Amino acid sequence: MPIIRAEKLGFNYVQYNDENEAPETIKAIRDIDLSIEKGSFVAILGHNGSGKSTLAKQMNALLMPTSGTMWVDGIDTAGEDELWKVRQKAGMVFQNPDNQIIGTVVDEDVAFGPENLGMPTDDIWTRVDDALSKVGMLGFRDRSPNRLSGGQKQRVAIAGVVAMHPECIVLDEPTAMLDPNGRREVLEVARELNRKEGVTVILITHYMEEVIYADHVYVMDLGKIVMEGTPREVFSRVDELKALKLTVPQVTELAYELKKAGVKIPDGIITPEELVEALCAIR
Amino acid sequence: MGEITLGQYYPTNSILHRLDPRVKFLGTLVYIVALFLVRGPVGYAVCAAALISMIVLSKVPFRYVLKSLKPVVLIMAVTMLFNLLLTPGEVLWRFWIFKITEEGIRMAAKMGIRLVFLVSGSSIMTLTTTPNALTDAMERLFGFLKIIHVPVHEIAMMMSIALRFIPILTEETDKIKKAQIARGADFETGGFVKRMRAMIPLLVPLFVSAFRRANDLAMAMEARCYHGGAGRTQMKPLRYRKADYIAWAVVAAFLAVCICLSVTGW
Structure with missing residues (x-):
């Protein structure tokens, strides 16, 4: 059974002008069908305003569909009474690390979710220890979040979600505000959770480099899914991606240009190693 | 700009630091009430002794306690001045429209001592308790x-x-x-x-x-499933330990002594 499934999902919001009148309905997402398998690593790509964040918030029932249906682990997110169950099953990590840490001490922040679920104190301690060690932040448990780097703060935020034992984690542009080191840290933790713990990871981003390890990629534009497939399939359509204002990884672009110039190499090269291999294989 | 120190928490490990914040909060309130209960020199001596023993127990350097007095020096000076000049009684010294009375001097001295004790007493609480622990204590106390x-x-x-x-x-x-x-x-x-x-x-x-x-x-x-306080548990709930019960007994004894002193007027 898919962990997340959407059928004809749509979300509209009303925008007011400066005089607070003439409301205009904006279709943030429309007619989205998707199905994400348990244990997979899925990336959703799109430039600003493509509706990818709106879609992410649907998965956590922070927003309810205005048309169509969204199921999380078989639960319809529109049902009010199962709201907390949905949010426990699908954890969410946001873009700004400062604006999602609630506790003044690292371990107290990680405990926030389990506390809300009403767990007994002893269980909270085991879960917090466990979650912090999974993201490699156990040594920082007594620190103030304000003294951590951006990447460390995001790892704490991920631990806060992991401590709720979710089936899947939705990362909504978790690296947008981080430096390259922080980005690497966060992505490593996400991949590790996916591979070792079998947690479904849904990564929402506009950095193409971050999606090469995904099992499946969705590309969004104007509120719709316009492309999908494995990273290799998606990256072989360089021109289409460029039309969507998405920049492909440098090596992919180089391979694409080489191919256009007549060099015989395969489509959809996504790592430098692959390009080296392909080029060496020519002779 | 780095971390600004909130309140004035002085991190070290003392008996007072480990005490339950609820005891410290209510203990400070009791101390403030006692300051205004006592009237005679013995009473003030008892309060002074209590304050000094708390400072020693807290392991906070004395100058930190003094530093906390700095912001209130002006208020203290004004209060003392008014008490000095405006208390009616036996005139000792007259200058233009001002007159200083014996009662005035006594009153001003009392007021000054009270304020110094009050501010240093409450700063002992904030020096040994993190703002978060205090928030926790208040949530429980005013529950x-x-x-x-x-x-x-x-x-x-x-x-x-x-x-x-x-x-x-x-x-x-x-x-x-x-x-x-x-x-x-x-x-x-x-x-x-x-x-x-x-x-x-x-x-x-x-x-x-x-x-x-x-x-x-x-x-x-x-x-993260926050839906208000109902059904919420805590990772670090406040629990009384042996030391806290002893502290309660000390606070109660102190209050009893001060009430007696207040009644007798010593």
Whole structure:
């Protein structure tokens, strides 16, 4: 059974002008069908305003569909009474690390979710220890979040979600505000959770480099899914991606240009190693 | 700009630091009440002894306690001056329209001692208790107000979130200030009105950003299943230990002694 499934999902919001009148309905997402398998690593790509964040918030029932249906682990997110169950099953990590840490001490922040679920104190301690060690932040448990780097703060935020034992984690542009080191840290933790713990990871981003390890990629534009497939399939359509204002990884672009110039190499090269291999294989 | 120290917590490991914040909070209240109960020299001596033993127990250097007196020196001076000049009684010395009375001197001295003891006594509490522990203590102590629908948990949650965001917003103020200075804003010169007006380009972006942060945080809290205090458990619940019961006994004994002294007038 898919962990997340959407059928004809749509979300509209009303925008007011400066005089607070003439409301205009904006279709943030429309007619989205998707199905994400348990244990997979899925990336959703799109430039600003493509509706990818709106879609992410649907998965956590922070927003309810205005048309169509969204199921999380078989639960319809529109049902009010199962709201907390949905949010426990699908954890969410946001873009700004400062604006999602609630506790003044690292371990107290990680405990926030389990506390809300009403767990007994002893269980909270085991879960917090466990979650912090999974993201490699156990040594920082007594620190103030304000003294951590951006990447460390995001790892704490991920631990806060992991401590709720979710089936899947939705990362909504978790690296947008981080430096390259922080980005690497966060992505490593996400991949590790996916591979070792079998947690479904849904990564929402506009950095193409971050999606090469995904099992499946969705590309969004104007509120719709316009492309999908494995990273290799998606990256072989360089021109289409460029039309969507998405920049492909440098090596992919180089391979694409080489191919256009007549060099015989395969489509959809996504790592430098692959390009080296392909080029060496020519002779 | 780094971390600003909130309140004035002095991190070290003493008996007072480990004590339950509820005991410290109520103990301080009892101490303040006692200060206004006692009237005679013996009473003041008892209060002084209590204060000094607390400072010693807290392992906080004495100058930190003195430092906490600095902001209230002016209030103290004014209070003492008024008491000195305006208390009626046997006139000792007359100067223009002012007269100093024997009662006035006594009153001013009493007031001064009380204020010094009061401020140092409460600073011992804030020096040994983190703001968060205090928030926790207040949530528990005022929990009974929930019966009359006071949102005790929500107020405590707001306080702890405010504490978490103070350093972030301070840093942001600094950033906006520098950005506006780079655009030619002038925060330094001019009179009071001009300087106040110069704050507008600082405050508007700060407020906008604070609202955005509040919105983000609310969403993050909801995503982590926050739905108010009902059914919520705690990772570090406050629990009384042996030392706390002993502390309660000490506080009670101190109060009893002060009441006796107050009745006898010693």
